Amino acid sequence: MPPAGRRLRAERLAPYALVAPAVLVVVALRLYPLALGVNFSFTGDGERDGTAVGLDNYATLFDDPLFLGALRNVGLLVLLLPVAVAIPGLLATFIYLRVPGHRLFRGVYFFPAVLSPVIAGAIFNLLLAFDGPANALLGTVGLGPVDWLGDPDVALFAVVGVHVWATFGMALVVFLAGFATLDPSLLDAARIDGAALPRLLRHVIVPGLTRTIQFVFVTTMIGLLTSMFGLLYVMTGGGPGGATYLPEYYIWIQQGQLDRPALASAASTVLFLVMVVVGLLQISLLRRSGRVD
Incomplete structure (x- = not known):
């Protein structure tokens, strides 16, 4: 083969050679264990250990009220997802636009992210206790105490709120990185036209951060569904009455x-x-909403 042909072939193969190590890692450490887990789900437990049982395990799951409750809680988390994304998005906007207090936000926003879930859960166990500071503060404005972690209708919202507080720093960093790609001339033009903050958000910032918003939505969803175990274990133990069970x-x-x-x-x-x-x-x-190309 002529040297030019070998060079062209090498250039075509180079991208595959560069991504091959990452693909092998994903296959060996992600896809292969996933396939093993799926296969294992069709076998039995206890006396039927290792025996093929078909869909028996799945039938057991969907007959278990605790698991069905966990799935209902997943639906609630999906409904709360826009709030969990909007909070770091708005704070990043305040920092980027240098609104009053932005220096404070920039200095402290990442602090909760360095705390382990166990520490965060222990802190809020004290703050949200029935006789704790949160209810004392409510009492000063004439509101009755709330059983934050003992009321089945409130407990999951309390745990999700703590999770958002403990993790929004990472999403805020991603939003700030997205703002670095935003064309400042668009903001300047909107300000000259007298656009207020809501119009800036709707017509300039959100369209300019479409990919960032999509990324934060997906990563926040994954965090809500797979990274709340520590808080649940410390704060509620899945209670009261299974109300805070997640898969x-x-x-x-x-x-x-x-x-x-x-x-x-x-x-x-x-x-x-x-x-x-x-x-x-x-x-x-x-x-469909026009936010992603």
């Missing part, structure tokens, strides 16, 4: 407490499918 906590109970790894694998498979479906729906909705 990841249910999986840990089945695997770590009840020694039912096959059932836990089935729950993990369902969680994975839920994440895929929710992620695809998010992308579809964002495209």
